[in-house]
Amino acid sequence: MTDHPDSADEAAPIGVVERLARDDVERKRFLKMAGKRMGAGAAATGLAAFIAACGSSSKSSTASSAQAAAPGTTSSSATSSSATSSATAAASSGDLAIVNYALTLEYLETQFYEKVIASGLFKGSVLSVLKTFGAEEGEHVVALHKVAMSLGKPAASPKGKFPIKSASQVATLAATVENLGAAAYLGQAPLIKSAEILAAALSIHSIEARHAATLNLLTKKSPTPNGAFAEPATMAQVLAAVKPFIA
Amino acid sequence: MTHTDLSHPELADVEVHGMTRSSFILKGALATGAVYGASAVAPFVSSALAASTDVDILNFALTLEYLETNFYQVKGKAVHLSGEAKALATSFGDEEAQHVAALTGAIKKSGGKPVKMPQFAFPVTNQASFLKLAYTLENVGVGAYNGAGPSLTSKALLAAAGSIVQVEARHAASIAFLTGAKITPNGAFDKALTTKQVLAAAGPLIKS
Numbered sequence: 001m002t003d004h005p006d007s008a009d010e011a012a013p014i015g016v017v018e019r020l021a022r023d024d025v026e027r028k029r030f031l032k033m034a035g036k037r038m039g040a041g042a043a044a045t046g047l048a049a050f051i052a053a054c055g056s057s058s059k060s061s062t063a064s065s066a067q068a069a070a071p072g073t074t075s076s077s078a079t080s081s082s083a084t085s086s087a088t089a090a091a092s093s094g095d096l097a098i099v100n101y102a103l104t105l106e107y108l109e110t111q112f113y114e115k116v117i118a119s120g121l122f123k124g125s126v127l128s129v130l131k132t133f134g135a136e137e138g139e140h141v142v143a144l145h146k147v148a149m150s151l152g153k154p155a156a157s158p159k160g161k162f163p164i165k166s167a168s169q170v171a172t173l174a175a176t177v178e179n180l181g182a183a184a185y186l187g188q189a190p191l192i193k194s195a196e197i198l199a200a201a202l203s204i205h206s207i208e209a210r211h212a213a214t215l216n217l218l219t220k221k222s223p224t225p226n227g228a229f230a231e232p233a234t235m236a237q238v239l240a241a242v243k244p245f246i247a
Numbered sequence: 248m249t250h251t252d253l254s255h256p257e258l259a260d261v262e263v264h265g266m267t268r269s270s271f272i273l274k275g276a277l278a279t280g281a282v283y284g285a286s287a288v289a290p291f292v293s294s295a296l297a298a299s300t301d302v303d304i305l306n307f308a309l310t311l312e313y314l315e316t317n318f319y320q321v322k323g324k325a326v327h328l329s330g331e332a333k334a335l336a337t338s339f340g341d342e343e344a345q346h347v348a349a350l351t352g353a354i355k356k357s358g359g360k361p362v363k364m365p366q367f368a369f370p371v372t373n374q375a376s377f378l379k380l381a382y383t384l385e386n387v388g389v390g391a392y393n394g395a396g397p398s399l400t401s402k403a404l405l406a407a408a409g410s411i412v413q414v415e416a417r418h419a420a421s422i423a424f425l426t427g428a429k430i431t432p433n434g435a436f437d438k439a440l441t442t443k444q445v446l447a448a449a450g451p452l453i454k455s
Contacts, residue, residue: 129430132430132431133431135435136431136434136435137435139434139435139436140435143435143436182413186406186409186410186413189396189405189406189409190402190403190405190406190409195397198396198397198405199393199396199397199439200436202392202393202396202397202409202412202437202439203393203433203436203437203438203439204435204436204437205409205412205413205416206389206393206412206413206415206416206437207416207431207433207435207436207437209412209413209414209416209417209420210416210417210419210420210423210430210431210437211420211430211431212417213416213417213418213420213421213424214420214421214423214424214430216417217421217424218424222338223417223418223420223421224338224342224414224417224418226414227342227345228341228342228343228345228346228349228411228414229345229349229407229410229411229414230409230410230411230413230414230417231410232406232409232410
């Protein structure tokens, strides 16, 4: 399930895939963070929680879904000035903060892919996949920047710093970044007030998911690491996870 | 954000992309469905076109999940998949079945009545055609959930639908990765499909 015939083909240029299962510092660090995240979110996931959440009737049902993400929204405004500084008390401030948070993540992803592509560590079809994904993140930046402009002040581009050591380490980091991105969008979706912004976020969310699944397969991991129900991540969790990558 | 705010070139492109793609999907699905003539899709049609309440939307999604589950678990066995295709189909079939169980539970808890599983007919004879249709079905699933998401009034259900659509997108990408199809067939923004578009794509596969 987690291995892939084509990834073996790609092992020739990058020599990467076999070694990906082995550790490196970044990966361990991320797994640790991911483990914490999943531990924290475990109670809110899975089939039982799904049904429990759905059963809480149409009026009171926001509480259970927002449970995972709401605390992050609050704490992050204190911890991350770059993503949320432009939030105001206006009605749309919640959406602006979310859009700016997403914009910040997309900036980082775009910068990451630029560095990866420039590194020369990848060739052939893997390089082509990475270029496609990087270009798509760039399109997300442009779209989210315009949405943020329409709501208020867009977040400034953070200056990213990414360890680029080996193909295996980079591929693993890319998978981690994309899985985190997918979880970030999933965590925010129920908090978005505008139906248009929600639709836009959903259209980006499933792209991050496609990227994540592909990179998981490239690195010999399950394309669905959470099983049948993907887990969300709160803003606080995500910002803590990307902090090492902001200069 | 007002509607005019969405007339950014980028977001307009999303529409153009999506329409192009859905036309493509519809064409393919209708062509395959034509083999079976007019299908008796009444329950699916009614749940689709009545998809206004949360329960309607869940029932619509449930029908799609039945379809996917049946496709992987029954058709996947019938065409004797092997290797990675078999592994993916087994895993994805199990996950789709969990979606069926979750949606059934959610509909009941919301006071609704889950639709019954229809009979399906998949015009698939071998691993290659199986994977091709799997790719189409998963992409339709992504579009269906993305399209329905903003209509859900319950935020809990939206969160649940989001956790499912992410898995559908991961399935679609995995099959693309395996077959060499486009990992992101809509480019940077996935298309939201309307119920009518989903119906046109999936309806021909439903026999009764």
